[in-house]
Amino acid sequence: MVDNWYWAAANDAVAGDRFVIANGQDELWRRVRAEIAGDERCAWNAVHRGKATADLSDILDLMFTVAPTYRVSHNRFVIEMAQIPAFASFLRNARADLGNYVSNSVFPGELIAVEPYSADATRKLGVAVSRTLGIDADWFDY
Secondary structure (H helix, E strand, O other), X not given: OOOOEEEEEOOOOOOEOOEEEEEOHHHHHHXXXXXXXXXXXXXXXXXXXXXXXXXXHHXXXXXXXXXXXXXXXXHHHHHHHOOOHHHHHHHHOOOOOHHHHOOOOOOOOOOOOOOOOOHXXXXXXXXXXXXXXXXXXXXXXX
């Protein structure tokens, strides 16, 4: 099996469940037409650009960048990512029960809004990474 994963999300409004991944572009575009937009208008990209196989760092990258940007449903994101062997193995061997990886808010009536971009938060994150790794803070733009 070729490991050639791609993601796509609706970009005309909140994506919600209109998010798919697929192994190979032919399958991606079939799913996009069926589940996102018949005219193929969407945001999309490779899951693991330049690497032979997708790993957990790729899933984390998408979780922190794609999912909040396009407002992808948490459950949809997790279920789609479970198609990638590295994430499926993570879930199979996880310390917690599977139910902990789907939406299970203790406060279901309280939604937490995604925070707007902040240059100050970006700077603080860069400084925290630099401190943790013991490197100069000249590797990121702030």
